[in-house]
Amino acid sequence: MTTQTPAERAAWLTAELNRHLHAYHVLDAPTIPDAEYDKLFIELQQIEAAHPELVAPDSPTMRVGAPPLGQFEAVTHAVPMLSLNNGFTDEDIENFDRRVREGLDAMEVEYAAEVKFDGLAINLRYENGVFVQAATRGDGYTGEDVSANIRTIRAIPLRLHGDDLPAVLEVRGEVLMFKADFNAMNERQRAAGQKEFVNPRNAAAGALRQLDSRITAERKLRFFAYGIGELVGAELPQTHSALLDWYEKLGLPVAKERAVVRGKDGLLDYYARIGQGRPAMPYEIDGVVYKTNRLADQRALGFVSRAPRFALAHKFPAEEALTTVQAIEVQVGRTGAITPVARLVPVFVGGVTVTNATLHNEDEVRRKDVRVGDTVIVRRAGDVIPEVLAVVLERRPTPEPAPYVLPNTCPVCGSHVVREEGEAVARCSGGLTCAAQRKEAIRHFAGRRMMDIEGLGDRYIDSLVECNLVHGVADLYSLTLDDLLQMKRMADERDGTTPETVKQGKVATKWADNLLQAIESSKRPPLERLLFALGIRHVGESTAKTLADWLGRFELVRQAPAALLRVLPDIGGTVAESIADFFAEEKNQQAIDALLAAGVTPQGEHAPKAQLREKLDPVQLLAALAIPKLTEPRARQLLEQAGTFETLASRRTFDVYGLPATVAGALEEWMAVPAQREALLQLDRLRADLLAQLPETAAAEGHLSGKTFVLTGTLPTMSRDAAGALIEAAGGKVSGSVSKKTSYVVAGAEAGSKLAKAEELGVTILDEAGLLALLGK
Ligand SMILES: NC(=O)c1ccc[n+]([C@@H]2O[C@H](COP(=O)([O-])OP(=O)(O)OC[C@H]3O[C@@H](n4cnc5c(N)ncnc54)[C@H](O)[C@@H]3O)[C@@H](O)[C@H]2O)c1
Numbered sequence: 052m053t054t055q056t057p058a059e060r061a062a063w064l065t066a067e068l069n070r071h072l073h074a075y076h077v078l079d080a081p082t083i084p085d086a087e088y089d090k091l092f093i094e095l096q097q098i099e100a101a102h103p104e105l106v107a108p109d110s111p112t113m114r115v116g117a118p119p120l121g122q123f124e125a126v127t128h129a130v131p132m133l134s135l136n137n138g139f140t141d142e143d144i145e146n147f148d149r150r151v152r153e154g155l156d157a158m159e160v161e162y163a164a165e166v167k168f169d170g171l172a173i174n175l176r177y178e179n180g181v182f183v184q185a186a187t188r189g190d191g192y193t194g195e196d197v198s199a200n201i202r203t204i205r206a207i208p209l210r211l212h213g214d215d216l217p218a219v220l221e222v223r224g225e226v227l228m229f230k231a232d233f234n235a236m237n238e239r240q241r242a243a244g245q246k247e248f249v250n251p252r253n254a255a256a257g258a259l260r261q262l263d264s265r266i267t268a269e270r271k272l273r274f275f276a277y278g279i280g281e282l283v284g285a286e287l288p289q290t291h292s293a294l295l296d297w298y299e300k301l302g303l304p305v306a307k308e309r310a311v312v313r314g315k316d317g318l319l320d321y322y323a324r325i326g327q328g329r330p331a332m333p334y335e336i337d338g339v340v341y342k343t344n345r346l347a348d349q350r351a352l353g354f355v356s357r358a359p360r361f362a363l364a365h366k367f368p369a370e371e372a373l374t375t376v377q378a379i380e381v382q383v384g385r386t387g388a389i390t391p392v393a394r395l396v397p398v399f400v401g402g403v404t405v406t407n408a409t410l411h412n413e414d415e416v417r418r419k420d421v422r423v424g425d426t427v428i429v430r431r432a433g434d435v436i437p438e439v440l441a442v443v444l445e446r447r448p449t450p451e452p453a454p455y456v457l458p459n460t461c462p463v464c465g466s467h468v469v470r471e472e473g474e475a476v477a478r479c480s481g482g483l484t485c486a487a488q489r490k491e492a493i494r495h496f497a498g499r500r501m502m503d504i505e506g507l508g509d510r511y512i513d514s515l516v517e518c519n520l521v522h523g524v525a526d527l528y529s530l531t532l533d534d535l536l537q538m539k540r541m542a543d544e545r546d547g548t549t550p551e552t553v554k555q556g557k558v559a560t561k562w563a564d565n566l567l568q569a570i571e572s573s574k575r576p577p578l579e580r581l582l583f584a585l586g587i588r589h590v591g592e593s594t595a596k597t598l599a600d601w602l603g604r605f606e607l608v609r610q611a612p613a614a615l616l617r618v619l620p621d622i623g624g625t626v627a628e629s630i631a632d633f634f635a636e637e638k639n640q641q642a643i644d645a646l647l648a649a650g651v652t653p654q655g656e657h658a659p660k661a662q663l664r665e666k667l668d669p670v671q672l673l674a675a676l677a678i679p680k681l682t683e684p685r686a687r688q689l690l691e692q693a694g695t696f697e698t699l700a701s702r703r704t705f706d707v708y709g710l711p712a713t714v715a716g717a718l719e720e721w722m723a724v725p726a727q728r729e730a731l732l733q734l735d736r737l738r739a740d741l742l743a744q745l746p747e748t749a750a751a752e753g754h755l756s757g758k759t760f761v762l763t764g765t766l767p768t769m770s771r772d773a774a775g776a777l778i779e780a781a782g783g784k785v786s787g788s789v790s791k792k793t794s795y796v797v798a799g800a801e802a803g804s805k806l807a808k809a810e811e812l813g814v815t816i817l818d819e820a821g822l823l824a825l826l827g828k
């Protein structure tokens with residue numbers, strides 16, 4: 052570039068800018084961000100200022116937009132529709148104000164300030180108050196007749212309000228699309244598998260240029276008025292602000308952000324205020340526009356080649372910029388979500404230097420086809436995290452870099468990365484041990500409905516992890532008094548609170564004693580709470596309860612293969628897989644062993660539920676293995692002939708059972724994997740094992756079977772949850788409300804309306820001792 056002469060550079064810039072102008076104005080498909088275009092434009096302006104002889108007849112600095120494409124009727128504008136000069140810095144604004152003051156020979160100038168809509172200019176022609184024609188700006192002199200499409204915009208009156216309307220009034224303004232309508236439209240496009248639009252401006256431009264106005268109507272365009280063209284048969288108002296007031300009376304939409312300000316300070320204040328409000332506005336704006344308020348002043352200042360001298364567009368820092376992707380890495384969120392992130396060559400965008408941009412998820416990377424080495428458009432709007440909008444394909448390096456693939460292990464802990472069917476987000480499966488998920492895992496573990504460690508709040512969890520005192524949940528059980536005091540000191544220092552140890556030594560020790568006590572008493576949770584506390588993905592309270600009810604023992608839950616879990620009530624394939632994956636992850640196994648070694652002992656363990664016998668039906672289990680194409684009827688047919696899992700596992704071909712060739716083929720493929728064959732045999736052994744443990748009939752089940760209990764009040768030695776677990780372990784049911792069907796009400800201290808109801812209905816009432824006796828404890 053530096054080796055080019057100014058003449059060569061000017062010629063190159065002219066050609067390059069004209070190419071982008073065409074893509075932007077005619078094709079509605081920009082190839083580079085506006086800021087990039089503006090940069091090249093300014094460079095050309097500067098060269099031309101220094102070497103006026105280099106101004107080419109087709110220089111973009113001499114003209115507006117681009118000539119119409121010819122699909123619509125051409126319209127010659129009665130008054131040209133020009134562009135605006137741009138300012139970016141405070142200095143640019145001071146210079147503009149100075150030139151205006153000099154031009155008008157005034158000390159201070161009054162300006163009309165308004166937002167600069169990021170849409171496209173339109174000229175609406177009204178004759179005797181009736182809408183007759185709408186034309187695009189085109190090249191400023193000739194535009195396109197888009198009247199049919201403009202008629203679909205509800206905000207545009209087809210007849211102006213009031214009487215005494217001018218013979219001719221040309222209203223100028225902007226056609227645009229609201230952000231919300233744009234997002235909804237893109238969502239529809241995505242759902243329909245169609246191309247999405249880059250931004251509301253392009254979407255609006257595309258909609259306005261539709262040859263079929265029914266499509267325009269669907270796109271929900273809007274309009275705001277800000278200027279005037281030809282006027283016949285009425286007096287022009289004195290000021291721009293009066294013009295807009297008049298427009299409002301005529302029923303034309305005018306943006307409410309407009310203001311009248313004085314001097315350059317007034318301009319800069321307005322700019323700052325609008326910049327603040329910008330993210331909350333319903334439409335995209337790319338700056339603000341200042342115009343001398345008195346129309347007589349506007350006439351006096353006049354125009355230069357392509358723009359008025361009386362107005363200036365003060366642009367906001369660009370929200371989009373070009374840069375290069377240096378690497379694509381993944382971040383692990385606190386819940387294990389894996390997010391690909393592009394590391395970028397630093398670029399100034401949206402007012403800050405951006406070095407990373409989110410790529411959201413694997414599908415997004417694929418859809419946008421972002422690769423290392425690519426030139427990309429980065430967007431940072433307001434406080435939103437920067438994102439990669441699109442790749443500039445024409446700048447992809449050669450040879451082409453390889454398409455992106457998500458790593459299959461977590462960069463933080465090395466556990467497997469899993470992505471469930473139908474999920475966009477991939478996750479690290481090392482829930483209990485992954486450093487990225489540590490705080491969240493501990494928070495969940497200690498929660499009230501899990502291990503219920505009272506007094507272990509977020510603040511302390513953060514400190515324990517940050518002090519390196521706790522790496523995994525098992526470490527909670529080896530904390531000492533000293534550890535807790537050290538942790539508290541750090542938390543106090545960090546939060547700037549006066550350490551209580553200094554203020555009142557006794558209290559601090561008492562607090563730590565209490566916490567240690569709470570940790571100690573959490574060691575004996577009901578099994579379902581322990582299962583819930585582990586933070587297995589998809590395992591909420593009710594699934595934890597199902598597991599505990601049906602399988603009875605922690606060891607069995609840990610070993611159960613997905614196929615066995617899947618036959619339990621309300622546990623689908625995804626949940627079953629997630630549980631089995633969790634317990635299969637070596638790191639999680641170590642963490643659980645550490646918990647057990649620390650003395651954590653689940654309560655209320657019991658033999659598997661008698662009804663499990665029915666669920667162990669070989670056909671169901673075989674179908675639950677999710678072998679491709681092997682539906683339940685096919686599984687039945689197969690087992691009827693093969694007899695046992697063992698026979699199946701010993702075969703290599705399956706075309707002897709009268710199954711369709713595709714099913715036999717799928718089966719053969721599945722069985723060819725030794726680990727899967729082994730899984731089948733293991734399932735078989737587990738089944739035999741379980742059957743041996745289970746009572747013959749359901750009658751031998753828990754002796755409280757069929758009995759319904761209601762628990763109320765505070766029991767002397769156990770929580771209501773713990774009592775409920777014991778009742779359920781014995782086959783009873785726990786219900787929340789008393790009715791005639793209730794068998795027993797177990798009442799503790801301060802029992803209220805439920806007790807009264809029980810007395811009223813004559814339901815047997817037990818105290819804790821009575822319950823324990825009934826349970827045979
Ligand atoms: N990315 C690209 O390839 C590419 C190519 C060409 C142009 N562009 C962009 O287009 C712009 C140049 O186009 P331009 O000549 O239309 O200039 P402009 O869009 O910057 O400014 C003039 C236009 O501003 C609009 N406007 C919005 N609010 C207004 C208000 N309150 N008062 C008056 N006018 C208002 C009008 O439509 C007017 O025509 C540049 O900013 C450039 O970034 C981009």
Ligand SMILES: [Zn+2]
Binds near residue numbers: 461463464479481487
């Ligand atoms: Zn991890």
